[in-house]
Amino acid sequence: MSTQSILLIILAGIIALLLALFQYKYKTKSALKDNALFILLRFITYFGVFLLLINPKFEYNSNYSVKPNLVIAVDNTQSISYLKQQDNAKSILSFLQNNSDLNEKFNIEIYSFSDQIQVLDALEFSKKQTNISTVFRDLNELYKNTVAPTIIITDGNQTLGNDYQYKANQYNQDIYPIILGDTVTYSDLKISQLNVNRYAYLKNKFPLEAILVYNGNDAVVRDFTITQNGKLLFKKQLSFSKEKTSEIINISLPTSTIGVQTFQAQIAPISTEKNKTNNLKNFAIEVIDQKQKIAIVSTVLHPDLGVIKKSIETNEQREVVFLKPNEVLNQLNDIQLVMLYQPNNSFKQLFSALEEQNKNKWVISGLKTDWRFLNSISKNYNLEITSQTEDYQASLNQNYNNFIVDDIDFESFPPLKSNFGTPNFNAPYQTILFKTVSGINTNQPLLATIDVNQRREAILFGENIWKWRAQNYLNSQQFTDFDNFIGKIVQYLASNKRKNRLLIDYKSFYNASDNITINAQFFNKNYEFDANANLTISIKNKESNALINRPLILKNNSYQVDLNGLDAGDYAFTIASSDNISSSGNFQIIAYNVEEQFLNADVTKLQQIATNNNGKAYFVIQKNELLQDLLSNNKYLPILKTNKTTIPLIDWYYLLFIIALSLASEWFIRKYKGLI
Structure with a gap:
């Protein structure tokens, strides 16, 4: 309680006593015994009311201790079972989980991971991808303000995601890897990487790059072959030794049939190899008849242009070209879709040509768009012309039905800069994204499509879409979701297929x-x-x-x-x-x-992340050493915390009861004495 409150309470007591004395001592001539009782009751009433008005606050502290967390993350992927380490993983987890000394010192929390991390449900070792980097990324968010030494039970072999050594360096906890897998080095010859495009074109050749790696001391000579349905397409004899441990093959293969074509690449195994699975790799391409050509037409320079091109061309079926309005007129027959970025009066002939040839288009407007021109030439929509600008965020229309639009967390994307005004449509349209301002949906389209007279059109009311692609990477560590979103719009606009339910x-x-x-x-x-x-x-x-x-x-x-x-x-x-x-x-x-491409645990990298994060790497047989290190480490001690609780007097309902009792007692006594 503060000093001010104490002084006010003392003053309230003095005033309450003076008021009670004034009423029952100065103004009445009753017996002294009765006056003393009435003075006391009236004092209690006044003092109680004054206390409620002052409302002092009482504080008290309660102490409690918080145990540090011990985080255990277990690899739940097929590589563990392939290396025959599933029993070791389960036994070390059970040893740690059921140890009474560990449970007394730590709050143990257990997770499993594959391509993502989750609270442990069951260990089946059936997941198909390993992303160790996501373990450190997600756990860093969960335990960034706590003490949480982390045990990671894994073979250290990652098949997906960023380099986990980099993510581990950003993880602010001690790391103790428990290494699963054989550390003995065997002679091994494998296809380390096979790089090939997803699409190829009919009666053309597609490039293939194969990276072959040898681990061993003896010189070996083996054939590298590529076959399709048992037919040999390529063969080359390769030599490896202790000094020459890798070979890169670059070739081009022909295509003759439209559709998905499967192939098999193989390097003949050494007779003593333990893992022969990694000597063979199947791959496929989709052969298509022609490439879609998309033209981006603009008279301004803007980061949006490069981002749109990059997103569209992630699909190898598509090619993007940048053109000026006067350059595209002679190439319209070879172009499947025209994107008009911030059009102005110089686009007049192009709009007329698109109308005559019944071409689909995508208009992207912004602060440099000439809306007087666009309103005059567009038959399907117009925008109120104002000198004001506005920042609009996006909200997905769940009922859009021209194609499947995945919610890629549009509401987290930065706002687009646009001219302020209400768009009006003169043709049937569907909204993909609504405009939102300060989290309020305006029900006005930010991105919409129009389908009329077998011609399709899209209009985006805003610039700086390049920020969306950057935000998508921050959200998911990849550009794929945004690129797929742009790709679906392009695919819809570049075709004229009938709508399907x-x-x-x-x-x-x-x-x-x-x-x-x-x-x-x-x-x-x-x-x-x-x-x-x-x-x-x-x-x-x-x-x-x-x-x-x-x-x-x-x-x-x-x-x-x-x-x-x-x-x-x-x-x-x-x-x-x-x-x-x-x-x-x-x-x-x-x-x-x-x-199934790994032969050993990645001991070196696991030991490195342990060293960099003040921990130590262990093998399964060293579980008792790990236990002693955790129990004896004075960094992991309970934290004494104080919980400060403040209670205002007005919440103390007993005081109201005392005031009511005092008033009632005074009234009944006065009534009994005949003073009322």
Whole structure:
């Protein structure tokens, strides 16, 4: 309680006593005994009321101790079982988890990880990808303000994500790796990397780069071959030795048939090799007839232009060219889509040519857009002309039904700069993204598409979309989601396919180690997204004729089915709704297990992250040494914390009861004495 409150309470007591004496001593002539009782009761009443007005606050402290966290992260991928370390992983986890001394000193929290980290449910060692970097990234967010030494039980072999040694250096906790796997070095010859484009063009050649690595002391000579359906396409004899440990092969292979083409690359194994799985690698390309050409037309320089080009060209089926308005006129026949960036009066002839040839287009406006010109030439929309600008963030329209739009956390993206004003449309349109200002949805389109008279058009009301791609990387450590979003818009605008109530989104082929999912959207007769649809997928293996039926699960604004676990092969599938609307497709799964490419644990890197993070690396047989190091380390001691609690007197309801009792007692005594 503060000094001011104490002084006010003393003053309140004096005033309450003086008021009680004034009323029962000065103004009345009753007996002294009765006056003393009445003075006391009236003093209590006045003093209680004054205390409520002053409302002093009482503080008290309670002490408690908090144990440090001991974080255990266990590798739950197939490489652990392939190296026959699953029993060791389970035994060391059980040893740590059930040790009474550790539980007394630490608050033990256990996670498993593969391509992502999660609270441990069960160890099955069946996950297909390892991303150790995400372990340190996510745990750093969870434990950045605490003491949390971290034990990571793994072979140290990563197949996905950023270099985990870099992420470990940013992790502000001590790291204790427990190394799973054989440390003995064996002679091994493998295909370390196979680089090939996803798409190739008919009657053309596609490049392939193979990186072959040898680990051993003896000189060996082996053949490297590439075959397709048993037919030999390429063969080269390679020599390796202790001094020459790698070879890079660059070749070009022909294409003759449209569709998915599968190949097999192989380096003949050494007879003494322990792991022969990594000597062979299957790969595929999709052969297409021609490349889509997209023109970006602009008279201004802006970072958006480079970002849009990069996003579109992540799909190798597409090529982007930059042109001036007068340059594109003679090339329209070779262009599938024209993107007009911040058009002005110099675009007049181009707009007329697009109208005459019934070409699709995408208009992106910004602060340098001439809206007087655009309003005069556009038949489908216009914007109120003002001199003001505004920053608009994006909010996804869940009912957009021209193609599947994944929510890539648009609301976290930076705002786009745009002219202030309300857009008006003169043709049927659909909004992909709404404008939001200060978190309030304006229900005005930020990005919309128009489909009229077999011609498609999109309009984006804002510049600085380059910031969205950067934010997408910050959110997910990759550009893929944003690039796919731009790619879907381009794919929609570059074609004139009829609208379908059932839309499906899938790839033509997957590697067996990929996350294999198929997405679908279903719309009712009014083309509104139906969140209560009953969709099922029927999958047929073309070789064995085996049938698999699975339901699709609603996830965000689309339906999804997880097909992980399917064997390699060719598949045909049909997705159907309960009212017999269906859509079909084909895909191929290429046999390849990236988790089976390793022969040893990555001891060097695990020891390095331990050294850099004030920890130490251990093998499974050193579990008792690890236990003693954790228990004897004085850095990991309980933290004494004080909880300060402040209670205002007004919350103390007993005081109100005392005031009421005092007033009631005074009234009854006065009534009994006949003084009322």
